[in-house]
Amino acid sequence: MSDGTDSPKTLFNTLRGKKQDQTPVWLMRQAGRYLPEYRELRAQKGGFLELCYDAEAASEVTIQPIKRFGFDGAILFSDILIVPHAMGQKLWFETGEGPRLAPRLVDAALSSLEAAPEHFEAIYATVRSVASQLDDKTTFMGFAGSPWTVATYMVHGQGSKDQGVARRYAYGDEAAFSELISAIIDNTVTYLLGQIDAGVDAVQLFDSWAGSLSPAQFEKWVVAPNAEIIARIKAVHPDLPIIGFPKGAGAKLAAYANETGADAIGLDETVDPQWAHDTLPADLPLQGNLDPLALIAGGQALEKSVKHILQVFEDRPHIFNLGHGILPDTPIEHVEKLLTLVRQ
Structure with a gap:
């Protein structure tokens, strides 16, 4: 691992707090459904989860x-629900409806889950x-x-608009x-250290x-758990950059930024730059925060933003990044235009 001093990786250098002559760029969910090569490979491999656990295919998607x-x-290329899957919940994806987890922890005890660490190993193979x-x-x-976001899925067994059950x-x-939350922290630290290794x-x-919580709950279930994860990773890899992205946090x-120890903060599209x-x-590196819909719109809306x-x-x-993941109906030519605008 380079300390970033002479690294040719401009994004890595930026995460280490070194402003670059040219702004580096990547996009959340840049490997995915808006790309025809992804859709072709997905059709060959079958379901989304099967694709995530196929190291050869997942690495191809990552690089596309x-x-x-x-x-x-x-x-x-992976999914945030690999952690609960490795913790012992069953995980599958309903077509057009998203992920499902069982048993729902609103109905079952955490102790009833039987760990399945082989799911982590499949992701490490992709990383290598x-x-x-x-x-x-x-x-x-x-x-x-x-942890908060992962817990909302584990408790309710699926996503929701307001995370009310959790x-x-x-x-x-x-x-x-x-x-x-403590169990998710432990597993997340293990998982991220494995990715780093x-x-x-x-x-x-x-x-x-993160945006669904009151200030006090945000402090308890977002700030404190993320701070613990970051501290435990930094204890092993003090120079490895960690980006925190609490979507919807707003003024929080x-x-x-001040309490988690994150090296960089991702901004969603609702944050005023x-x-x-x-x-x-x-001196804190910031990431973001173009509205994914402005990217779809293109033209003057894209250029102005x-x-x-x-x-x-x-x-x-x-x-430079989006305020959230790139949407499936994003035109390829608009992504090309975005890169031209950032790099010129």
């Missing part, structure tokens, strides 16, 4: 957007494969879901929910449902 667009970072194929200019990022459970049986350069923690981003620049620490984000963050370490 690098080959097509030359992004500065490759993000591991990708790491052996990327060039020395591309930063390779692993990831995991943050929120009620956390209020109603704080001891049981704390036990679940297999060859990733950096990791991102996705808290997709300041507490997240100027507010983030003025409020968050001046890209220009504004670049101007606001021109004096700090910044990684």
Whole structure:
């Protein structure tokens, strides 16, 4: 692992707080359904989960957007629900409806789950494969879901609009929910350390449902668990960059940035870039935050948004990205235009 001083990886250098002459760029969910080569491979392999656990196929998917667009970072093709699957919940995907987990922990005890660590091993095989194929200019990022977001799926057995089942459970049986969060923390640390040992350069923690919590609950179930994960990883790999992405955090981003120890903060599309620049620490690398719908719209909407984000963050370490994942109906030519706008 380089300390970033002379690294040819501009994204890695940015994560280490070194502003680059050219803003590095990658996109969340850049490996996925908007790419025809992905859809072709998915049709050959069958279901989404089967694709995730096929190291050869998953590594090919991870590298597809690098080959097509030359992004500065490759993000591991996987899913945040690998952790509960490895913890012993059954995991499957319903067509058109998303993931399902069983048993739901609102109905069953955590102790009833039987660990299945082989699911982690399948992902590590993908990491090793990708790491052996990327060039020395591309930063390779692993990831995991943050404990609160993962817990919402484990408790309810699926996603929801307001995470109401998990929120009620956390209020109603704080001891049981704390036990679940602790178990997710332990497994996430194991999982991320395994990814790092297999060859990733950096990791991102996705808290997709952080926006549904009150300030006090945000502190308890988002800030504290992420801080523990980051501290435990840093104890082993002090120089490895960690990106925190608490989607929907809004003004609570300041507490997240100051208390978790994350090396960089991802901003969703609802965050005013100027507010983030003025409020968050001046030397803290920021990532984001183009609206995925502006990318779909293209034209002047895309150009105006890209220009504004670049101007606001021109004096700090910044990684250009979307405010959330790229959408399946995003035109390829709009991604190409985005890269031209950022790199010119």
